[in-house]
Amino acid sequence: MRKPHVWGGEPELFMASHVLKMPISVYMYDKDAGGLICIAEYGEEYGKDNPIRVLYHGFGHYDALQIPGLKGGKSRL
Template sequence: MSDRELRPLRAIRITGDGRCLFRSVAYGACLRRGKQSPSDSAQKELADELRAKVADEFVKRRGDTEWFLEGDFESYVRKMRKPYAWGGEPELLMCAHVLRMPITVYMYTSSSDSPRIIAEYGQEYGKDNPVRVLYDGYGHYDGLQPSLVRTQSRLRGV
C-alpha cells in the first residue's frame, strides 16, 4: 500500500535526548527491514551508529552538501558527530543515502486530524514503504508506522 493511500498511522514516542531524529529513522529502518521494534537502548546504539555514518556521508559528498550547511563545513560535521547535536533536513537527506531507503517526514497541521507529508528524501531508492518519521514542528521527531488494519477478508477468516 502506498503512502498516498489512506491508511491510519500510529506515532511511536521516541526519547528526546538529542538523538530523536536518528532514533526515529533507525526505528523506521528496522520496521522496514521486517525486524522487531528496537528497545530504547537498541535505538540509542543504532542512532549513534547512524549518526556516525551520516557524518561520514557528509564528508564523502562534501562537494554536493557543503553549500547548504550552515557555517564552516568541518565545524558542522564535527558538531554532528556529537551524540546530543540535533539533526534536521540535511541529516535526513544523508540518512536516506546511508540507508539507501526513502524517508518521508510527516507533521500534524491545524487543518487536519491526521499527519500530512511535509518532506520526502531518498526517492531514488524507491517510493513504496518509506521510513516514516513524525516532526512536531519544534525540533522533535517521533517514529511513525502504519496501524494494523483488519480487512474484511481477514475478519471473515479468508
C-alpha cells in the same frame, strides 16, 4: 546522531536516506486537515515502497512513526 543530546534535522535526514539507500517520509500533524500530512520526502530515487517514516513535532524534534492499518505501516527505523 548516535551521541546523546545531539540532534539532526533536514540535512541529516537527506544524508541518511542516501547512506541507507532508502526513502524517508516526514509527516506532521495538521489541525486543519484533521490528521497527518507528508511535509517532506527524501531519497525518492530509492523507491516509494515502505519508506522510513518520521513524525516532525516542530522545533527540530522528530520521532519514529508507525501508521496503523497501513500495509507495511511499520517504520523501518
